[in-house]
Structures are given as C-alpha cells and as structure tokens.
Amino acid sequence: MTAPSTGDPATIEIEVLGRHIRGTLRSSTIAASFADQLPLTLHFEDYGQQEKIATLPTALDTAGAPSASSAAVATIAYYAPAQALVLYYENVGRYPGIMPIGAVDEIATLRALTTGFTATIRLRT
Secondary structure, three states: OOOOOOOOOEEEEEEEOOEEEEEEEOOOHHHHHHHHOOOEEEEEEEEOOOEEEEEOOOOOOOOOOOOEEEEOOOEEEEEHHHOEEEEEOOOEEEEEOEEEEEEEOOOHHHHHOOOOEEEEEEEOO
16 A cells, blocks of 8 residues: 655554554655555554654654654654654643654553553555
C-alpha cells in the first residue's frame, strides 16, 4: 500500500493482543515518513508509567518537525534521540526530541498493559 502524501491525513490501526486501536496520522513529512514504513510489528515497553515505546527499524524524516514538544494523552509521537515510536497514555511536559505525528482514539488498552507487548501497525484503507 502506498503511504499518503504530506497533505493527506492517514488512518492507522494498531493491533495488540487481539484488540484494534484506531489512530490518525497528521499531515506532515514526519507522519508520511512513518506511514512509508507500515505495516510494522514492534515490541513496546512501558516507560515511566506514562507511555509505551518501541524502537523503529529506520529513522523518520524529521524535516519541518519541531525540535521539542509536549505530548498530551493519546498522542502518537516520534522520539528522535531513541529512534522510537511512542504512544502516550498520560500527559507529558515539553521535551527535546518529542515530535508528534498523530493520535489514537482510545488509551484504555494501552494503559492496562503492564508488561511488554508486540503490536502490529497498519494503514487502514
């Protein structure tokens, strides 16, 4: 499947433990760069009881992305220093390297997972 251009938002699906979480990617270069890598199966770990984090196989194109940002509940972001995809289930303050790329529709499933897990992320058609 072809990733959307930077002008088109994309809908994604995150499959974890038989559950499907829907998300939307922003219209941006960094989000398009992420969509180009889909589908992906990643191993996530909890970090700080506020986010789930997984290392991406390839760095994203961060052209035009902020060098620092905050992340609200339900934000999907790229954390550049760790080349990681982050799913936030709590609000975090502003930090260098956080680059929001989208949002998920629900966080209860993510918040309930207390151990590492594998998830598959796909573009939805």
